[in-house]
């Protein structure tokens with residue numbers, strides 16, 4: 001059961017005020033959704049972020065976690081940013097900017113920071129996780145390694161979310177389809193904006209089988225189109241766009257259109273529908 005704290009809207013508004021000036025790629029609606037996941041994931045354990053860049057999502061997560069006493073956010077990044085999965089050359093370090101962002105937001109003490117590759121942190125990981133937010137290496141090997149090494153520690157009813165799943169990267173969408181939608185231990189997976197997520201439901205994942213299969217039947221067509229990397233051209237690009245447009249990414253929630261409710265509550269209702277129906 002997803003519980004929505006009564007002060008959630010205010011808390012996410014306040015977190016967004018701290019997040020908005022942090023350089024990064026996360027748009028406001030996605031940043032707010034990440035904050036919502038931090039606040040509402042109904043499991044014990046840590047919030048773990050793979051891929052922090054200059055701290056935009058980290059500030060959102062840590063701000064919400066601090067308010068609700070959810071412990072330090074674990075943030076993992078080697079800080080040699082490289083968005084293109086076809087390039088292997090490290091870019092300039094983002095470490096100083098990341099640390100400055102935490103300091104400016106007053107959140108340095110709320111973040112357990114690992115200046116490292118996720119595969120190395122994952123090798124010796126043993127602690128339970130409530131929310132695993134994967135936004136690091138978007139290659140298939142990168143996303144799969146992140147999923148394999150850390151999802152094993154996600155507690156029942158915890159959530160795994162993969163950023164950029166509906167952008168043309170090979171890793172996130174393939175892991176979502178093959179490892180989450182095809183797993184009998186996952187609840188009803190869903191897609192909010194361009195991020196895929198699913199809840200770990202080892203005891204009753206079977207009851208979501210039909211729903212997962214229906215999402216899989218649409219999402220799986222994206223996998224071969226992006227397997228060679230994000231550069232899509234011509235017919236392939238068109239096929240990708242058409243296939244992507246067929247992937248349902250907003251659950252139906254008639255109540256949302258009938259009642260004037262705040263953005264955070266609206267998103268929470270969608271989260272409930274995404275994971276529980």
Ligand SMILES: C[S@@+](CC[C@H](N)C(=O)[O-])C[C@H]1O[C@@H](n2cnc3c(N)ncnc32)[C@H](O)[C@@H]1O
Pocket residue numbers: 023024025026050051052053054055056057058076077078079080081082083094116117118119135136137142
């Ligand atoms: C798209 S950015 C993350 C954006 C960030 N979440 C934000 O809100 O702005 C991807 C980040 O993943 C990091 N990264 C790439 N490979 C990684 C890996 N193997 N382990 C951890 N982080 C990685 C990069 O250094 C980069 O900072």
